[in-house]
Amino acid sequence: MKKLLLPIFLISSYYAAQAPVGYYNGTTGLSGYALKSKLHDIISSHAINWHYGDLQNYYNQTDLDKYYDHGSSNTTLLLDIYSEIPTGPDAYEYTSAQLISSASTEGSGWNREHMVPQSTFSTGSISDYPMYSDLFFVIPVDARINQLRSNYPYGMVGSTIYYTFTNGSRIGNCAIPGAAYTGRVYEPINEFKGDVARSLLYFAVRYEGKMSSFNYMAGTTPANDESQLDGTEERVFEPSYIAMLLQWNQQDPVSQKEIDRNNAVYNIQKNRNPFIDNPAWINAIWSDTPDSIAPNPPxxxxxxxxxxxxxxxxxxxxxxxxxxxxxxxxxxxxxxxxxxxxxxxxxxxxxxxxxxxxxxxxxxxxxxxxxxxxxxxxxTLSSDSYAKDLIITKYLEGTSDNKALEITNKTGHEVNLNDYRLNIQFYNGTSYYFSDTFELEGTIANNESFVILNPNANLSCYTNAQAKFVTASTPMTYTGSQYVELAYNESIPVDVIGTKGATNSNGNVSLYRLSSVTQPTATFNISEWDSYASNYCLNLGSLSTSDLITSREEEFKIYPNPANEHIFVSGKIEEIKSAQILDFSGKVISTEKMPFKNKKNISVQYLSTGSYLLKLDDKIYPFIKK
Incomplete structure (x- = not known):
């Protein structure tokens, strides 16, 4: 059965209807890399990152062949774009149970294919989450083809062909017009070239901020030193490769299969591929023609x-x-x-x-x-009142998957989280070793905390929607016996739980950092922590009241105090991005973005009589509601 395409005149309105209402708010009027960055913010926020081992089962929701040989909803066979024959019977098919690690011939089984090779973002035997298990570019394919594709980029094959597979896809030397790279590439059949292009461009958007740290030379040799990534954060790909992806996107439009998969992955990961919802954004972002004149300096x-x-x-x-x-x-x-x-x-x-x-x-x-x-x-000064780096302030190791870490920024400035990761060390019976890692991303403002939560957690006072990072990655499967570290620049310990190279005893416990501890340390000391019962999570994700009051700086004046219906603020308020009202436990009662765009006051008429805190970005002001 030929894959279903939407009529051209319905494409725009149909795509827009796929995403939840308001999902792409803020993109209107944007183009170029400004649009790309906005889309990054949207699809990265509150995405759920599952464990690599979870994907085998999730493929039964995202990748069943309901479109070609098995046009029904009750099939259990996977759709493999590397072996699917759109115009006739497939040479072989798999269920999700036929997962294997390697194969010497086609048709032996399937495994998980990283459309952007793991070697691009992982080092050695350690795999990096969240990229490692992102369903939008990790797909089920024939194990033999996956093995032969190795870490070669996708591309257009020229006259030198090394392998031709049963559905016509092939591996050969690169013939992308204008490309300096002449090494091997894998060319999918025409039926799926658009699928591949939109997946790779999703990767470019989703992981903006990390591209310059990725190994964009992976899969190449010194003689052919160009691969699909070019090390830039905005463009991401070499111009010749961008041209090919734009061509593939145009010649193979979005299919019903992609739309259904986008919706299914959204149900699992809580984010979307924007180029399936709106493929016109691809040209809107990557069609600029730059000039050849160097810019003026700042x-x-x-x-x-x-x-x-x-x-x-x-x-x-x-x-x-x-x-x-x-x-x-x-x-x-x-x-x-x-x-x-x-x-x-x-x-x-x-x-x-x-x-x-x-x-x-x-x-x-x-x-x-x-x-x-x-x-x-x-x-620099000899000393100051700030923390020298981020600090772990809460550690929860509760029943089942009730795992959470709270990390606080008391450094005095906004921190770029793209240089930080969670590492975990295991014991295999003879030696200790570091396993897969979870990379943080985005930023954290001064005097703010964020939570990393296992998505299977069932805590009474905290949910997935409240956490900044929700991940079932290996570091968030700790049981208390492992050494867990917050690391900077891959492997420099910033703050730790447990002792490296030892079996630890931090299971079935909630540890809260003492307020007197103001600096992170690479040496764990249990005396720096208050210990509570398993699953205790009071005020998780909130700074303590003492922290909030300490962070107060007299840059603004609030009045009247006590207040009746409104609090007025004087000072340079037009640059304030967020106003929050909190109670004295640190619980957020209300949040208002850009609060002083068209006014100079904050409404408090809905509050009960009592004492509260007004947080203007990272400045805190106590007030009383009459």
Missing amino acids: TALATTSQNAYFVNLSWTPSTDTDILGYKIYMNGSVTPIATTKNTSIAIDHLLPSTSYTFTVKSYDKGYLESVNSNIASAT
């Missing part, structure tokens, strides 16, 4: 504050209109230490009582860089 680079472990920088933006971002350099290095889209940044992980110099370059849509800005110098 100016007036200055250090706005100097602390013991970080320095705040700000600058006047480049005058060019096609700027993508800014690269920050330290002490004359030719490699940037940070990249930002903003005109200010906190450079952290510095040493106390140390002198540094900084410069900034702008870069544009053509990835051309400006010359250096002026030099800004700074000498």
